[in-house]
Amino acid sequence: MTTLLRTVSTRLSIHAHRRVRGALEGEYTSVFHGRSTEFDDLRPYVPGDELKDIDWKATARVGAPMTRRYIASRKHTVMLVTDTGRGMAAIAAGGESKRDIGIAAAGTLAYLATRHGDLVGLVTGDADHTDYRRPESTDAHLERILQLMHHRTTLDSGASDLTRQLRYVARSFRRRMILLVIADDRPLGDAETALLRRLSVQHEVLWLTVGDADPMREEWERDRVYDVADGAALPPYLRSDPRLRAAFTAATADRSDNATRALDSLGISSQRIERTADVMPALFRLLEVHKHARR
Amino acid sequence: MELILWWMPPALAIAAAIVVLLQLRARRTRRADTAEPRPIAHSDRLTALPEYRSAMRRYRGLLAAVTAAAGILAIAAALLASRPAAVSVQQPELATRDIVLCLDVSGSMVEYDAELVRVFGELTEQFTGERIALVVFNASAVTYFPLTNDYEYVQEQFDTVTDQFTNGEDAYFDGTFFGEGSSLVGDGLAACSLRFDAPDDDRSRSIILATDNLVVGDPIFTLTEAGQVAADRGIHVYGVNPGDTASRDYVEELAREFRTVVDATGGAYYSLDEPDAIESIVASITSEQATIVTGSPRLQLADQPAVPLAIAFFGLAGLMVLAWRVQR
Numbered sequence: 001m002t003t004l005l006r007t008v009s010t011r012l013s014i015h016a017h018r019r020v021r022g023a024l025e026g027e028y029t030s031v032f033h034g035r036s037t038e039f040d041d042l043r044p045y046v047p048g049d050e051l052k053d054i055d056w057k058a059t060a061r062v063g064a065p066m067t068r069r070y071i072a073s074r075k076h077t078v079m080l081v082t083d084t085g086r087g088m089a090a091i092a093a094g095g096e097s098k099r100d101i102g103i104a105a106a107g108t109l110a111y112l113a114t115r116h117g118d119l120v121g122l123v124t125g126d127a128d129h130t131d132y133r134r135p136e137s138t139d140a141h142l143e144r145i146l147q148l149m150h151h152r153t154t155l156d157s158g159a160s161d162l163t164r165q166l167r168y169v170a171r172s173f174r175r176r177m178i179l180l181v182i183a184d185d186r187p188l189g190d191a192e193t194a195l196l197r198r199l200s201v202q203h204e205v206l207w208l209t210v211g212d213a214d215p216m217r218e219e220w221e222r223d224r225v226y227d228v229a230d231g232a233a234l235p236p237y238l239r240s241d242p243r244l245r246a247a248f249t250a251a252t253a254d255r256s257d258n259a260t261r262a263l264d265s266l267g268i269s270s271q272r273i274e275r276t277a278d279v280m281p282a283l284f285r286l287l288e289v290h291k292h293a294r295r
Numbered sequence: 296m297e298l299i300l301w302w303m304p305p306a307l308a309i310a311a312a313i314v315v316l317l318q319l320r321a322r323r324t325r326r327a328d329t330a331e332p333r334p335i336a337h338s339d340r341l342t343a344l345p346e347y348r349s350a351m352r353r354y355r356g357l358l359a360a361v362t363a364a365a366g367i368l369a370i371a372a373a374l375l376a377s378r379p380a381a382v383s384v385q386q387p388e389l390a391t392r393d394i395v396l397c398l399d400v401s402g403s404m405v406e407y408d409a410e411l412v413r414v415f416g417e418l419t420e421q422f423t424g425e426r427i428a429l430v431v432f433n434a435s436a437v438t439y440f441p442l443t444n445d446y447e448y449v450q451e452q453f454d455t456v457t458d459q460f461t462n463g464e465d466a467y468f469d470g471t472f473f474g475e476g477s478s479l480v481g482d483g484l485a486a487c488s489l490r491f492d493a494p495d496d497d498r499s500r501s502i503i504l505a506t507d508n509l510v511v512g513d514p515i516f517t518l519t520e521a522g523q524v525a526a527d528r529g530i531h532v533y534g535v536n537p538g539d540t541a542s543r544d545y546v547e548e549l550a551r552e553f554r555t556v557v558d559a560t561g562g563a564y565y566s567l568d569e570p571d572a573i574e575s576i577v578a579s580i581t582s583e584q585a586t587i588v589t590g591s592p593r594l595q596l597a598d599q600p601a602v603p604l605a606i607a608f609f610g611l612a613g614l615m616v617l618a619w620r621v622q623r
């Protein structure tokens with residue numbers, strides 16, 4: 001079986017020569033492990049490492065920048081908060097399935113976390129029920145949770161309602177965790193904003209938005225475009241209306257600006273991705289932004 | 296207005312219903328492979344826009360117009376298919392008449408003959424399908440022209456014969472003297488009775504026989520025998536007798552014979568003093584014929600496709616324009 005986890009790790013190694021992988025690891029380390037006090041070992045510097053972690057004496061000795069690594073004082077828990085409703089089975093702005101992009105993002109961060117000995121758990125589900133997988137750090141566990149996301153998210157799944165999963169997280173966990181929320185272009189309501197304010201106090205919240213497809217795409221003119229929520233088709237006549245097109249473009253830009261602003265005001269770092277290729281740069285920026293936002 | 300194929304609209308409705316049902320059934324399976332499904336989420340990003348609602352209103356209006364045009368086209372087409380026709384009740388009467396003018400051209404009769412020809416000349420202008428022939432006789436009968444509905448020709452011949460009557464030229468009685476005597480009425484009537492072609496056709500046959508029945512000589516047919524010949528062929532003989540007047544009672548016996556013969560054929564007998572009276576006599580002959588030849592009324596159906604055709608055309612034009620607008 002081609003495993004979802006292998007897909008993720010393969011993608012990471014393909015990107016290794018572009019230094020993105022190293023940078024991403026460095027970011028992850030500096031964001032979540034940089035503050036530990038117990039020295040572990042030295043390793044070559046990778047971009048993204050905290051400058052203050054560079055061991056200048058060792059650097060002088062070796063002739064290349066070396067970074068000090070510290071043993072984590074305790075294992076972190078990364079909780080993936082995702083959506084297996086049918087909204088996530090829809091098409092993303094880049095043309096892929098939103099589910100696959102979500103899995104790629106979740107898998108990448110989870111993989112990085114387990115490489116650092118952190119635990120990865122999963123809270124997922126739809127409007128009708130929520131699934132919880134307790135945090136573990138084995139590859140088999142990662143594979144299982146990715147498979148769970150993959151199989152649960154179909155066009156026949158229940159309606160999407162990520163608020164339910166967020167509420168579950170708020171209700172169920174006492175300890176501090178790293179939350180990676182993988183959402184889509186849903187509007188943030190007042191109830192949800194309050195919920196996020198409450199969550200961002202307790203946890204470190206990273207927000208990844210998987211952008212929804214534009215229903216007015218020209219190359220879909222002959223296709224049957226329908227909303228997964230209710231199955232209602234959008235008539236081609238309306239999708240090709242130029243006035244509507246202009247209004248939609250403006251409204252979409254507004255909407256994503258508003259969402260970013262709302263998350264910013266809560267102190268939650270967020271990134272929007274449209275395709276699988278966006279996943280690693282977006283995670284990198286997300287960690288980068290998060291690192292600075294925390295100060 | 297009547298539909299010739301009255302069963303066509305319900306038949307078409309049933310056929311249309313079957314087609315629609317089959318289409319609906321086929322659609323579910325077909326849709327999957329023709330139009331690629333594109334599931335998207337949060338279409339409210341689009342549908343919540345006021346511009347979407349106004350575009351939707353326009354779309355609905357267009358669809359309603361398309362439906363209306365298609366409906367009009369369908370109804371008009373169904374109407375056309377069922378052949379709308381104008382119904383008229385046709386009396387198969389005067390138009391199927393065959394009339395032979397059988398004129399005695401002995402000297403005393405010419406004045407009356409001219410008047411008869413004049414009156415029939417006027418009557419011919421109203422003819423629609425009637426056929427008329429002119430036979431003149433004295434000692435023998437001559438067909439001036441045979442049964443025809445070429446009214447232009449008839450008029451021409453009437454004009455010629457009228458000229459000949461009034462000028463006293465002899466051409467009109469050419470060929471009428473082969474025989475023993477003159478005014479051989481029996482022979483004349485028998486000859487006229489044989490002028491009807493197409494004996495099997497369902498037409499009314501009548502002879503207008505103008506004579507004073509003053510027979511001189513030895514005819515082959517007596518008047519009574521000739522009347523029998525006419526009656527055998529289903530011919531009504533209408534007799535016009537200028538000689539039958541009180542002032543000339545020496546012909547009373549002849550007039551009585553004439554009347555008896557004519558009545559026996561189902562025709563009518565008219566006596567007169569003045570040529571002017573002929574017009575009224577012809578009118579009464581015509582009306583009497585009408586009562587005789589009136590058969591059972593026939594329904595005449597004439598297709599009237601113009602109106603539904605025009606409606607169907609506009610329906611189709613509208614449908615094409617609107618469908619193009621929707622497709623665009």
